[in-house]
Amino acid sequence: MLASFQYLNSCIQNQSYGILDFRAKKYSKIRSYCVRCKSSLDPTLDEEKDGKRKFKILIAGGGIGGLVLALAAKHRGFEVEVFEKDLSLVRGEGQHRGPIQLMSSALAVLEAIDENVAKQIMAAGCVTGNRTNGFVDGVSGEWFTKFDLSSPAVSRGLPITQVICRMELQDILVNAVGLDIVRNNSEVVDFIEEPSKVTVILEDGRQYHGDVLVGADGIWSNVRTKLFGRREAKYSNYTCYSGITKLIPPYIDSVGYRVFLGLNQYFAALDIGNGNMQWFAFHKQPPMSTDTPGGKKKLLEEKFGKWCDEVIALIQETPESMILQREIYDRDMICSWGIGRVALLGDAAHPLQPNLGQGGCMAIEDCYQLIDELDQVPNTGSDAQISDAICLALRQYAKKRIRRVGIVHAATRMASKMLAMYQPCIQLKTGPLAHHSSLQITYPAFRMGQAFLQYLLPKFMIWMIAGHGLSLKSQRDREREAKQT
Numbered sequence: 001m002l003a004s005f006q007y008l009n010s011c012i013q014n015q016s017y018g019i020l021d022f023r024a025k026k027y028s029k030i031r032s033y034c035v036r037c038k039s040s041l042d043p044t045l046d047e048e049k050d051g052k053r054k055f056k057i058l059i060a061g062g063g064i065g066g067l068v069l070a071l072a073a074k075h076r077g078f079e080v081e082v083f084e085k086d087l088s089l090v091r092g093e094g095q096h097r098g099p100i101q102l103m104s105s106a107l108a109v110l111e112a113i114d115e116n117v118a119k120q121i122m123a124a125g126c127v128t129g130n131r132t133n134g135f136v137d138g139v140s141g142e143w144f145t146k147f148d149l150s151s152p153a154v155s156r157g158l159p160i161t162q163v164i165c166r167m168e169l170q171d172i173l174v175n176a177v178g179l180d181i182v183r184n185n186s187e188v189v190d191f192i193e194e195p196s197k198v199t200v201i202l203e204d205g206r207q208y209h210g211d212v213l214v215g216a217d218g219i220w221s222n223v224r225t226k227l228f229g230r231r232e233a234k235y236s237n238y239t240c241y242s243g244i245t246k247l248i249p250p251y252i253d254s255v256g257y258r259v260f261l262g263l264n265q266y267f268a269a270l271d272i273g274n275g276n277m278q279w280f281a282f283h284k285q286p287p288m289s290t291d292t293p294g295g296k297k298k299l300l301e302e303k304f305g306k307w308c309d310e311v312i313a314l315i316q317e318t319p320e321s322m323i324l325q326r327e328i329y330d331r332d333m334i335c336s337w338g339i340g341r342v343a344l345l346g347d348a349a350h351p352l353q354p355n356l357g358q359g360g361c362m363a364i365e366d367c368y369q370l371i372d373e374l375d376q377v378p379n380t381g382s383d384a385q386i387s388d389a390i391c392l393a394l395r396q397y398a399k400k401r402i403r404r405v406g407i408v409h410a411a412t413r414m415a416s417k418m419l420a421m422y423q424p425c426i427q428l429k430t431g432p433l434a435h436h437s438s439l440q441i442t443y444p445a446f447r448m449g450q451a452f453l454q455y456l457l458p459k460f461m462i463w464m465i466a467g468h469g470l471s472l473k474s475q476r477d478r479e480r481e482a483k484q485t
């Protein structure tokens with residue numbers, strides 16, 4: 001864990017991600033690049049200007065990643081088709097369709113892809129980044145560390161972090177992509193790659209041909225299994241219970257979200273707008289643990305019963321039928337996200353634990369990079385040369401994304417390990433002081449850890465917000481700039 005810390009810190013210190021830029025000056029360049037992109041999104045213009053053949057992209061999975069990729073592809077003039085198993089299975093919150101946090105970096109990428117769609121998403125969402133957010137002690141409710149999600153975004157001219165209902169996000173994206181492109185009830189079960197094309201095979205036997213296949217089919221990806229073989233996902237040791245309730249805490253205008261920490265369990269409470277609060281209770285327990293006979297609510301009341309009033313109230317105010325349970329899995333990072341004409345994106349490539357709310361944001365960032373690489377594939381040359389260029393573009397995409405995603409992946413695993421060790425006070429169960437039940441002795445290591453996190457976390461959050469940075473610049477754009485100077 002120490003090694004992960006050192007790695008993370010050195011990346012932040014050196015600003016050595018290759019895809020990041022902390023300076024507002026540089027970011028404004030990126031923004032102007034985005035504006036230029038937007039103005040060149042007319043496919044006919046692109047084709048005429050570049051003389052490019054715009055090939056066909058097949059996408060397995062119509063989740064956040066698949067839909068944003070389809071939108072970006074459509075705007076760059078690619079022919080695109082999305083195969084979605086079941087559009088009603090919006091991942092994350094089961095039947096309640098709870099919201100997802102989109103950080104500034106992901107919102108900026110959405111703006112760069114389609115300003116109008118980004119506006120609709122932001123209008124439907126609830127801004128949380130302009131309030132205080134951070135970690136508190138679960139029992140006392142005292143702040144452990146706070147993040148500033150606002151000033152780093154404002155100073156770079158980025159949209160501010162917000163949450164949006166997953167169903168609304170899906171509706172906006174599906175409408176923008178078009179139901180002629182998103183094929184519902186279409187489960188991809190296999191694919192065949194040939195030198196000049198790739199063919200997807202659906203469960204009912206239908207087959208579709210294209211030039212590229214992107215597996216955006218989530219953590220249990222069939223495309224990934226076919227590429228790299230079946231591997232078990234890793235259980236995080238945590239089960240997540242979640243609920244939505246009308247209870248509005250008195251501090252709602254000043255606090256966006258708080259993560260309450262405790263030994264082997266943590267609890268996140270966030271404002272999701274329209275007078276609703278959402279909460280996630282993460283509890284360390286073996287996989288496939290069955291509910292207590294009293295149900296989930298009773299179990300949570302037992303587990304969090306000694307925590308601060310707000311946690312208890314949120315659980316108590318949520319009806320049993322509104323509490324969902326899901327086990328949290330991720331996978332080890334892999335250094336190759338595809339083979340030949342096939343590439344993986346989002347959770348299919350790099351499923352993350354949700355403790356930093358980054359999986360969807362990373363999927364959105366992937367989309368921009370992938371389309372940007374494919375957009376640079378030249379039309380000239382033999383079929384074999386074009387085929388090589390397509391494969392190279394897909395490998396370049398992964399190469400440019402792996403470092404940033406790898407850091408976030410390491411951070412989510414580290415956060416999970418640290419949470420399992422969170423214990424601010426020494427428990428005096430034996431010895432001469434044991435009868436002093438009110439005596440609280442803080443672990444020295446806890447204070448050190450807190451100071452370290454107070455130093456590192458804000459920097460890490462800025463790095464996440466500033467986000468996709470220089471990787472948004474296409475090679476073509478860099479060359480154009482070099483010529484001008």
Ligand SMILES: Cc1cc2nc3c(=O)[nH]c(=O)nc-3n(C[C@H](O)[C@H](O)[C@H](O)COP(=O)(O)OP(=O)(O)OC[C@H]3O[C@@H](n4cnc5c(N)ncnc54)[C@H](O)[C@@H]3O)c2cc1C
Nearest residue numbers: 061063064065085101187188218346347357358359360361
């Ligand atoms: C409790 C929880 C909270 C989270 N909170 C946040 C957050 O606040 N912010 C954030 O950024 N991320 C968050 N995440 C992570 C985020 O939900 C995922 O990282 C994100 O949904 C990944 O998007 P995706 O498109 O790659 O995959 P998915 O969203 O899983 O989409 C995959 C899609 O593919 C479809 N599919 C699957 N198999 C096939 C097939 N064979 N053929 C066709 N279609 C198929 C599925 O039906 C699905 O629609 C959270 C995750 C959890 C579990």
